Amino acid sequence: MFSHIIAPVLNGVVAVSGENKLGVLTYHRIGASYNQNFMDEHLFEQQLIWLKRYFNPVSLAEGLVLQQQGKLPKRAVAITIDDGYLDSYTKIFPLLKKHKITATFFISTSGLKSGFLWDELISSTILTLAVNVSELSFDGDKYPLTTYNQRLSCSKLIIEKVKYCSLQERERLIKLLLKQIGQPELCHQFLDEEQIITLHQAGMGIGAHTVNHPILACEDNATAKAEMLKSKRQLEDIIGKPVDFIAYPNGKKNIDFNEKHQELAKECGFKAAFSSDWGCINKSDDPFYFKRFTPWDATEAKFSLRLALNFSGLYTRLFN
Ligand SMILES: [Zn+2]
Missing domain, CATH: 3.20.20.370 (Glycoside hydrolase/deacetylase)
Known part of the structure; x- marks a missing residue:
């Protein structure tokens, strides 16, 4: 318009x-989900339309x-x-x-x-724990798990903790976590x-x-x-x-x-x-x-302008 x-x-x-x-x-x-890697389906399609319109x-x-x-x-x-x-x-x-x-x-x-990558394994496992699980002790820290937001924040903190470990250490920590809270039954979410x-x-x-x-x-x-x-x-x-x-x-x-x-x-x-x-x-x-x-924007003008600014190199000079 x-x-x-x-x-x-x-x-x-x-x-x-x-x-x-x-x-x-x-x-x-x-899809609608709990981390920033997810984009709303409607917005994704909208961005495709804007890409075709202006780029x-x-x-x-x-x-x-x-x-x-x-x-x-x-x-x-x-x-x-x-x-x-x-x-x-x-x-x-x-x-x-x-x-x-x-x-x-x-x-x-x-x-x-496996049907998912390591971070999805951690978040899905924590978010789908039985409602009566109210706390998790893991690798020296305690995490409350009563509310959904507490579970979300717990999974984010554990993912951050594990992310910059070597594969070997990551595997050890995930095993330790699953030993404590049980092996989840997760559906195959991968190609x-x-x-x-x-x-x-x-x-x-x-x-x-x-x-x-x-x-x-x-x-x-x-x-x-x-x-x-x-x-x-x-x-x-x-x-x-x-x-x-x-x-x-x-x-x-x-x-x-x-x-x-x-x-x-x-x-x-x-x-x-x-x-x-x-x-x-x-x-x-x-x-x-x-x-x-x-660009992450949900409006046509902002999305297109931010992407155009990226072409000019101005964007990274101004905001990075
Ligand atoms: Zn990746």
Whole structure:
């Protein structure tokens, strides 16, 4: 409805920033839930509509090739979806098809078998504890569990505690937790092989996101490389095609990964690796440290303007 006002403003902002830039947006999960990784389904669809109205959605692979050839359309954007949860297939995929947009799905392959990743295991377990469980003592701390909000805050605090541990230590702590509160019966919430094949055959990109979603910087180099390479091979076996891209778990440079992991990703045979640091991709950027950015706004003008500002580089200079 505001397109006659928004379009010229966006054109102006993007014109200042120069051409041949690719904006890569990151999403995780769709649905009403308890953490910031979830986006409301209606808002997701709305954002797809705004992306089509004011920007030029391209697939990630196509966008990177066009950029090297200097042929990217203005305001080119590519969509990426991290982790590999089931709503990638049941909610996101139908909306992408409906709006004829191609996205790339970065999948942590341990979820294929277990049905969820480690943080979902912790939060689902705590949130679904029997109502008479009123307190949890864990690793030297006590957490009240009487209300839903207390349970939510407990699961967040434990996830934060476990997140920056090595895989080995993480596993030890989760075992300790489950020993105390019992092994939950959680339903399978992750993509399966057939769904990955269907996504791939529909033209969607399939990318790696390690096996166990570790903080790479908390692992030794051999483990970090094995995490990246094994997820690549597993996904290649499923789709029968090379998997060229990886997204670093958590993805903040010098916190979650560093230069060494960029080298390791290259050694694994990836062509590009994506962080979660804010920015857009320029032709001369290091392909093993590509930046992404997702505006979170629920209004057309704010969403579009924030994304346009990201292209100009102004956004990260002003707010990062
Ligand atoms: Zn992730």
